[in-house]
Amino acid sequence: MSANSRLTIAAHALAWIGLYQRQGHEVATSEQIAASANTNPVVIRRLLGELRRAGLVESRRGVGAGWSLARELESMTLLDVYEAVEPGPLFAMHRATPDQGCVVGHGIQPAMQGIYEGIERTLRHELARVTLADVLRDVLAAPR
Amino acid sequence: MSANSRLTIAAHALAWIGLYQRQGHEVATSEQIAASANTNPVVIRRLLGELRRAGLVESRRGVGAGWSLARELESMTLLDVYEAVEPGPLFAMHRATPDQGCVVGHGIQPAMQGIYEGIERTLRHELARVTLADVLRDVLAAPR
DNA sequence: CCTAGTCGTAACAGCTAAGGTTGCAACAGT
């Protein structure tokens, strides 16, 4: 499917900010998060920008600027993050509309659409069951 | 996620072959299927080749050659098709391994892996609930 | 044995998305 790492990196960033704030700090910088995720600060800023639009984080500018959580990790689910960073559907239809004169060509899109909707609903339900606090707990539970 | 249409096209092809066989024909050609799906015959042959490797269809060569189902549509699920045409995982990890000296960088991959495994298990379960006979029934149930 | 129709597959081009990088303006605290 050509999977991407956007959900993973976004969860990483949120867990990092959450832990940093638990340690008493006010804001985290994109550079710190990028160092932990081993990527470029701009990639982090782009992702956090989408999370900000979704109301999950806030940013300050100027000296001593950076990112902070807009809500508790307990109230954020992976579904919130998924919806913030993954706009499109999971499965695509035909690029060119199939032959409407053919019985299969005519009925295939509504049929698959109905099936895909059910599957995506289930996926969203699963994502909504995991909070970012769960993620951070699992992160800290890793051995060594 | 940059979704693709492989599962959709594969289901289209299988439904088409299944209906064609119900109408008494022996084999279907990639050209016929491509016309219905409004794409190129080579695209269909490539996809059906993967389905053949998975044991879902058979192909004959020579004059009067073409494709036929290797099993009944009732015994084929969307999971069989999905696994035949979508090898990789749904969500990717970091491209570069995160900073192992950081607590979050160290624990994030096992944490997300565990979560993703549960989600993919659910996705597969949902896909396994839909047979290709269900798909064809839905196709034929489309209005007009 | 020859022909015709179809598969099997390689090769290539176009497109899109993700990810990485650089550069710089905007901003705000000191």
Added chain:
DNA sequence: ACTGTTGCAACCTTAGCTGTTACGACTAGG
């Protein structure tokens, strides 16, 4: 005024999907 950071645009590289052409391999039928 200075400094550190965000916000954002621009560009590049890579990878995967899709479409297309080309051609050899194969086989039923004459």
